[in-house]
Amino acid sequence: MAVTGFHHVAVAVEDLDGAVDAYTRLFGMTLEHRERVEDQGIEAASLTIGESRLELLASLGPDTYVGKFLAKRGPGMHHVAFEADDVAAELDRLAADGAPLIDEKPRAGLFGLEIAFLHPDATGGVLTELVGRG
Ligand code: CO
Numbered sequence: 174m175a176v177t178g179f180h181h182v183a184v185a186v187e188d189l190d191g192a193v194d195a196y197t198r199l200f201g202m203t204l205e206h207r208e209r210v211e212d213q214g215i216e217a218a219s220l221t222i223g224e225s226r227l228e229l230l231a232s233l234g235p236d237t238y239v240g241k242f243l244a245k246r247g248p249g250m251h252h253v254a255f256e257a258d259d260v261a262a263e264l265d266r267l268a269a270d271g272a273p274l275i276d277e278k279p280r281a282g283l284f285g286l287e288i289a290f291l292h293p294d295a296t297g298g299v300l301t302e303l304v305g306r307g
Contacts, residue, residue, distance in 0.1 A: 176263060180254040180304045181219065181226040185242050189231035193218050196227060206284045215239050217283050228254070228283070252290070252300035260287050260305045267291065279305065 186192040196202045202220035209216040214237025218229045230251055232240035242251060257263040260279040268274055273292035282288030287305035295301065 176255045176257050176303070177306070178256045179225075180256040180302075181228045182253050183228035183230055183251040183302075184249065185230050185232075185239050185246075185251040186248050187231070187243065189216050189218060189229060192229045192231075193220065196220050196229070202227065208283055209233070210283065213237070215283075219284060250299075252302050253296075254288075254302035254304050256306060257303045258306055260289050260303050263303055264289050267295075279303075 184192070193204060193207075197204060197220065200222060202222045205219045205221050205226070207216075207218040211233065214233045216231045216233060220227045220229070230239045232243055234240050235244060239251075264274060264277065264279065268277070272295040274289070274295075275292050276289035279287045279289045282302075282304065289303050291301040291303070293300045
């Protein structure tokens, strides 16, 4: 069990269509997935270039986690994500190592992937996500 690589950087945006257009046009990124998740209050897109991936997060309303983030901090960097071969096992290992977790157990994330978040206090103030290989 291990963290096996980098998975994505996520950016909170006000205008998802505009952001997808900007990253595809400016940098030649390819749209991989786009998904609206009503119960999380977000619409998200993932884009790839080479082996790298960017996640764009837009809010469906002010009382959602992305809506609150945008109101407080404005658009910009939201989290970084690492790939893990076993998210549950990595959470146990990180908790045993004293890392503060937001999610004690893996949960369903975007695009059908198993995910969990670490508290930003674990990582120099940057919200960090683990993503299963799915
Ligand atoms: Co993410």
